[in-house]
Amino acid sequence: MKILVIRPSPEGEELVNMLKYIGILSWNFSCFNFFPSISPLSLSHKIYELYKSNIIIISSKRSVYYTNLYLNQNNLCWPLFPDYYSIGKSTAMFLKKYIKKKFLFQKKKTVKI
Structure with missing residues (x-):
């Protein structure tokens, strides 16, 4: 393999x-x-989209880290309205440090052959 x-x-x-x-x-x-952005103009538009979203899919701990860093530097909070979905339990648990909300994530399944 x-x-x-x-x-x-x-x-x-x-x-x-x-x-x-x-x-x-x-x-x-x-x-x-992932790297911190140096362009506040492009991020400000993305943050607007973050707040008007119905669903947010979190792909990695690093995406959470840099988004949270930007939000903190701009005195913003994670939006509470959207449903959050995480790719992986550890990523969901990492995000849970920043927002107190229920998360959905894929559970690992063990298949016996």
């Missing part, structure tokens, strides 16, 4: 190293990375 990991750095490299350690051939190819 060969696995292509598309997580951003450094988490992608960490996962590849763990997989290689247990004997699974894998590579990391980051399709995206």
